[in-house]
Each structure stands twice: as C-alpha cells, then as structure tokens.
Amino acid sequence: MLEAIGLTKLYGQHTALDRLDLKVNPGEIFCLLGANGAGKTTTINLFLNFIAPSAGTARINGVDVARDPLGTKQDVAYIPEQVSLYGTLSGVENLRYFSALALNRHLPRPRLLELLEQVGLDTHAIDKPVSAYSKGMRQKVWIAVALAKEVKALLLDEPTSGLDPHAANEFSGLLTRASQSGVAVLTTTHDLFHAKHTGTRIGIMKRGRLVESLDSAQISDVDLQKLYLAHMGA
C-alpha cells in the first residue's frame, strides 16, 4: 500500500507539492495526470526518498520512507520514463545484475529467462547487448527486475511515454496483471487514454495539488478529457 499524508515539497518559495493526501491500496492502479511541473514526478521522488519532504510523510506498507529508506525500497519497484541499462551487457546480464542487487542473491539463468519471457522480451534478443535494444525492450528488462523483486508496490514515472501503441498496450497488460496479483500501482502519465483504460483510479494534479481524484470506471473518456482540459485551462 502506498500512502501520502500531507506530503509537501518546497523549493524555496516554490511549492512543488502541496499537502498531498493519497492512498493506493493493493490491487489498485492510481494514475496521476497533470501538466509538466504539476508535482507528479516530485510525488514519485518523495516515495523513493530521493528527495526529503518539507512536510508530511510518504509511506510504503505503513512504513515512513524517510525513516527506513532502504527497507521500504525492498517493497517497491520503480520504473522511470527512460529505462537505462548497461549497454555493454546483454538483457539477461542486466537482469541478473539488477535482480542480484535487489534480492541480494543471484537468480539462476532459467528463472531469469522465465522472467524475460513473462514480460515478453524476444528470446533472440536476451543475449544481445542492450545498446541495440529499443526503449520498449529496455523497459521490459526493467519490468522483469520488478517482477523478480516480487514487490508490493510499483511506482512508475510516465512509463508509456515514447512507446509505440503496441508496446504501450503490452505494458498496460503487464500493469493490469501486476495489480491483479495484489500490487499497489502509482503511475504518472500524460496519456488520458492510458489512464482511463489501465487505471482503477485517476488523480489530476495542478500546481502541486491533487485537484481531482475519481474512479476510472465512473467516468467516460470524453468526460475525463473535458475535466482534464477544464483544470488545465482554468
């Protein structure tokens, strides 16, 4: 479970995040929408303890991330917009390395191949250097790392940005499967369609504040677009 209580981040006079209250339960996919600078990535960074909050707390499974930054990271996986891997290593070598760091033990090759198969990475590509991978392929390797961790929460920062429709669709499927297995997912996105059809809940952020929080099943695509544009234009 992911929980923000009065979470605030100030940069001098500028308020990047303003008293955010948010709860993402196991099995939920919470999509945060908002323009650039609305505070979406700041929220993710605060959950990862990459930055310290000015006020409030971010909790993962009830544990304050500022109090136990290493411990809480064991329960969460983070997928950035641009997944970076070691270009000289192959996909399976990258997975082996990062999963070893996450789990503190090396997974056997069959398990690594199983994970890569699960995320749909082309079997011909797994032993090729990652420098030749597309963005979607790199993302799949990193999702395999997240699967290897068997985490309880996922934090995603604009994960479908730059993906072709097929890859974005595949990715949405992976997220849905993860949430169905009880993972709490918090994802930021600019893609209203993705938010509506992947998310179980949708939040709209504006100038550091969560101005809307709604159930995706209770709003149509058109109404979501109107609502979003209304907030952005106001």
Add this chain to the structure above:
Amino acid sequence: MILTIAKRDLLERWRDGRLIWAGGVVLLLLLTALGVGYGHRQEARAEQRAAQTSDYADWLKQPRRHPHDAAHQGMHAFKPDAVLSILDPGINPYIGSTIWLQAHRQSEVMFRPAQDATGLQRFGDLSVGWILQVLGPLLVIVLGFNAFAGEREQGILRQTLSLGVPAPSLLWGKALAIGFGLCALMLPAAVLSAGAVLVGAEAGTVADAGWRFALLAAGYFLYLAAFVFVTLGVSAASSTSRVAITVLLAVWIVNVVIAPRVMSEFSRRWYPTPTRLEFNSALSADLKRTSDQTWQTNFGTTERWGRDVPLSKWGLALRLDDHASYAVYDRNFGRLWDTWQRQQALQEWSGALLPLLSMRAFSMGAAGTDFAHHRDFTTAAERHRRLIQDAVSDDLVKHADTLGGQHFAYQSGPELWQSVPAFAYHAPSPQWALAQSWRSLLCLSIALGISLTFSWLSVARQRAL
C-alpha cells in the same frame, strides 16, 4: 552485493575496452621499463664489480714507496646499485657512483651542492617506479572517472538506488572493480619484477630484497588506493562525467607536474643550501682554522710543514692534521646533508595532500636509491678513506719518523698495502630503510585516509537525480 557490483563494473570496463587499451599501454610500458631497468642494473653491477676488483688490485700492486705517496694514490669506492634500482633508480642517475678515497680530503666528486640538490628533486627516468607514480593515477582516473557521474547522467544510478542498494556498497564495489582491474594489469609486471629482483639479488641478500619488494608493493598499494578513492569521490561529487574528468585531470596535473616543482623550490627556499663555491669556501676556512689550532697546540706554530717542525715529526703531524680534519668534514658535510634531508622531509610531509611526493620518497627509500642510502654509502666510503689514511700515517710514525732526517727515504711494501682491506659496502637492512621512510609511509596513509573520507562523504551526499 559489493562483489556483484565489482564484477559488473569490471566486466563493463573490459567490454568497453578501457581496461584493455589504457591498461595494456601501461602494462607494456611497465614491462619495457622492467626489462630496461634489469639490463641496465646487470650491466652497471658487472662494471662496478670489475672496477672495484681492478682498483684494489692496483692498490696491492703498488711498488715499494713512501706510504704518503700511496695515500695520495688512494682507492675508489664504487657504489653498488641496489637490486631494487631495477624498479626505481631514484637519485642514482644524478649523483654518480664513484668516490675517490684520497689523502687528506673527503672527496667532493659526489657532493655538488648546486647541482646534486637539484638532482635529488628531479623526476626519474622511465622506470617501473616512475610509471606507477605518474601513469598509475592516470590509469585509475581513466578507469573510474565516470563510475558515479556517468551512471547518474544515464539514469542508471537512480534506478540502482531505487532497488535499495546502500550507497557505501556502491563505493566499495566500484573501488574493488578498479582495484581488481589494476591487480589484473599489475600482476604480470609484479611477478616478473619480483623474479627480476630475486634473481638479481646478491647471495645472502635475497630475503632483504624480498622484504624491500614487499615494502615497495605496500607503498604503491596505499598510493594507488588513495587515487582510487579520490577518483570515486570526485565522480560522485560531479554533476557530469565531463566535470569529473576535468577535475581529476587537474588533480593529476597538480600532483605529478606542479607539486614536485613547487615543493622542490619551496623546500630549497625554506631550508637554503649553499652553492658549491660557498660550501667549499666555508669548508676550506674551517679546515684552516682547525689545522692552525692543531699545529699551534702541538708544534707551537701555525706554519705547516715549516722549519719549526722537524722531519722526525712529519708522520705525527700528518696524523694529527688528518685526525683534526675528520671532525671538520663530519661537521660541514653533515650540515649540508642534514639540510638536504630536511628539504626532503618537507616535501614528504606535503605528500599527505600531494601523495606523489611521499610515494616518490618512499619508493626510493624502499628501493635503496634515496639520499639516506646514498649518505650511508658515502659515510662508509669515508670511513674506509680514514682507515687507509690512519694505516699510512701510523706506518709513517712507526717507521719513517724514527729515521729522523731520512724520513722520506722510508718505503713501505706489500705488507702495508695488504693491511688495508678492499672496500666492501653492505646496504642497510629493510628495517633501517623503513625507519628512514616512516614519514612517507605515514603521509601515504594519511592521504589514503583523507581520500577515503572524501569519497565516503561524496557518495553519502550524492543525489540520485
């Protein structure tokens, strides 16, 4: 986790070619320098042995003649090149290796205050020591400049930290990776160097050579480890790889190019040494003053070798005059050498921040090619000169002075020449060398401590963003 990080880093450096190309060039240079050093030392040692033997044979082959003439012929002391000069010739190339053990005067051939002092502070020729001191840090920089900065630029650092990897584990892992890389490169050179040293060592000195080699290895370990942590610290503190490499190259230039020259000049200004002319003038004045006192006290005149001193006392006068000069030489040369060593010490202390200066001193000390070893050899040679001098003077007192006016008719023969042993020099022990080099070792340890603290703080404070 640390080993996992180290192995991955090492594999990447292997695959991106840095380890092969940068390391290969350094390894090739090391092996070349080792070969050249070994060949040069073998050649020099053979020449020194032959010259020492031939010189003593010339002493023994002297015809019957007045002992004082024999003292003026004297002998030569040839400084044996230490076996570890294969790795670090130190100051040897700049100070000569032969001392003429002549009558009355402590030889000046090796003591050129204006020139030798400069030579002490020069860089060495291409040698294993020079490569490790100058190119070693550069290799570390090439291997590690983007260890943190590059990963931050690419976003990998952010992802790695999101996995819950403690930052100190990253530091140790990356340090180990560079360490493994260096070890892999150095191992062939180290094994060959150890072999060359052990093969080149004279009988009975193999253990000493082994200990000195171990000291040398320990010194270079501290030196390169300090650079590993400086490199990682700068990489962690820099926003980009470009900033990191720029800062690190500046650090390298300051350490290996600017610092030796600046500190050399500074130490000479802080502890000034006389010019050769000033030194010789002061020495001559001191000799004359002491000699005058000796003659006045013993013979009631300051006129040396005048009418007031009968020929029956010329042997005695010679002995008294020479004995009085010993203290003068000890005083004047001692003062000069102490000043050089104070200059050296000042440079060594600065090695806590500029480790090349400590490493250079420690390397020469462990190799037996520094000024402390040179001084030990010079002192041994001077002892031998005095031994010749005393043997000759005693012979004159005993046999020539008793002839009264026929003093100069006296001639000695092989029995006197044979009573003087050949000059044999035994280099000091490794323990002695370590005792002389404690300052350098301490400063290298301090440098490592500072760089470790710096890298620790940089990594702890680094941002993933």
